[in-house]
Amino acid sequence: MKVVTGVVGNDIHVVANRLIDLSLRARGYEVFNLGVNTYLEEFFDAVVETGADVLLISSLNGEAEGWGREVKPLLTQYKKLDDVVMMIGGNLVVGRGDPDEIQRKYKSYGFDLVCHQIDLNTGLDMLETHLEKRTQESNA
Amino acid sequence: MSKSVEKLLIDVGSTYMKVSTSGHVEQHFRDFNQDILDDLVNKCGDTLKRFEKDDVHICSSANGGLTTLIIGVTQSFSLKYATNIAFNSGINIIDTILYQNIEDYSVPSEPVDVVIIVGGIDSHSELFSDSLYCYLEQLTYSNIVFVGSEKDAPVIKSKIDEVVVLPNIIDNRLHIVEEHLKEYLTNLYQQDIEGKEDIKHLYDITNNQIFSTPYIVNKALPHIDARFAVVDPFILLDIGGATTDIHYSKDLVDENIVTENEYDRLVFKKLGVYKSRESLIFSAKDNEFVYELLMHLKVTENILEEHSKRATKILMQLAIFLVLCKTSHYRKAYINLKLLAINSIVFTGGITKVLNQEEVEDIVAFFYKKVLTSEHKPRSIIDNNYDIWTLGAKELEACQ
């Protein structure tokens, strides 16, 4: 299973990105880490070039919201990305925010899994459950 | 111990020919009614006679270069990497096609020298389908090369006649791999030069391979401080009759493409003062600062229609200005160089015979002030004795 990951926008918080890279590898994923300061187009382009199954975006510094709104308009320009699992995590709003409201908002932006201030391992467990469910559905 | 033998170095440009022996450079205007060899023999016959074929080294920029069309699956990786490699091999890119939208692109009417197809890391596959082959059927090209996913190579080979398959230019970490495609393109360029009838005749006077001039200049760059008081970082502008080349060190580019070469090169095919005079004027008229520049030089735009010494000077000055614009943040072009960080600008090529130090510095200062709104003043260094080219040719000879 291939995963493209990185930190979106002008965000330089690198610690989580390194941990995500290590944890994904430890769980057996093939990881394409674009690192910090990555633009949405580069994320989508990396999925096209690698044939990745999952796009896992981090955002820590408070920029997530702005980028989130760009996701759908940009995705419509790509013809082959419909099956990719889209996941985002980190600090998805400035300050605290209502978790349910954040979930709803980012799902409307086009994300399948939304992990606002959720610990990494919990988030990666959610990803695994999601992928298993998807395989079951497609087999059924 | 090897005895050092005097060498004869010859550069055949689109406008001038230069002939250099130890310590002496002579320069002649090309006579286009004559074959290059005849022209050379007529003008420098006595010098030629003094040298054995082994001691004559020739380079040429007279062929104007090859054209390429690149088809890739994303802007950020395949197209960007292939574009980078093509530019650095001195190839002119006529278009880039984003494969998923290939049906929306028109097919260029003129023949393309080489088509480059790229996409996907090696473990990915099925990136291309019938729409690619349909497009190619309508296109006229001389060479075609595939540098995408190794898993796709067999299908590509079975569908496209005479396709050359090379290792992927995108590695498994999504980084660029330059060398194979670069070598292929450089060789094509080389073959193109050698294949020109005119150039072939030059083998009557040399036993050595004839190289492209930009290649030679590029070779000289790491050693440039042997001849000039150049302060790093620097850029080098080679402004000639048909093209303008800019050579720059990698650290001047924002792009984070990591490659092995220290110096890159960009060719602006349509910026020259003789052969591509028309397109130079066209790009000048398209630039919002140019009228102000002409005023600054105390001329009107009528000068662009004139054919005089004064007009050539102005065109050379415009060429400097336009190249700087094209590589600055003011115009989003293929690259943006950190022009505020450079300490020297080295000028070589035909320009050094037309403009003096003051006239060059005037334009550089105008550019920095108007376009970059800065008082920054990099040093202008004028290579009026073709030292750079001599240095490059010697460097190459030493490697052989």
Ligand code: B12
């Ligand atoms: C260290 C740090 C910096 C360093 C970064 C150094 C570096 N290169 O990494 C420096 C000083 C440079 C910095 C700068 C800034 N920072 Co700062 N920084 C921090 C700090 C203190 C720690 C971040 C860290 O490394 N944590 C350790 C890692 C392991 O934890 P983490 O990043 O939270 O990631 C975990 C989870 O979020 C999760 N996770 C992350 N991504 C994803 C994705 C998925 C899918 C999942 C499931 C989980 C997940 O996994 C990780 C492990 O559990 C935090 C505060 C804090 N205590 O969190 C602020 C913080 C992130 N910074 C903040 C801000 C505002 C800034 C600046 C804008 C400050 C400024 N005004 O200049 C700049 C922005 C710079 C930029 N361009 O990005 C804010 C963000 C506010 C927001 N989003 O609401 C924070 C939260 C501080 C605060 N409380 O205000 N910062």
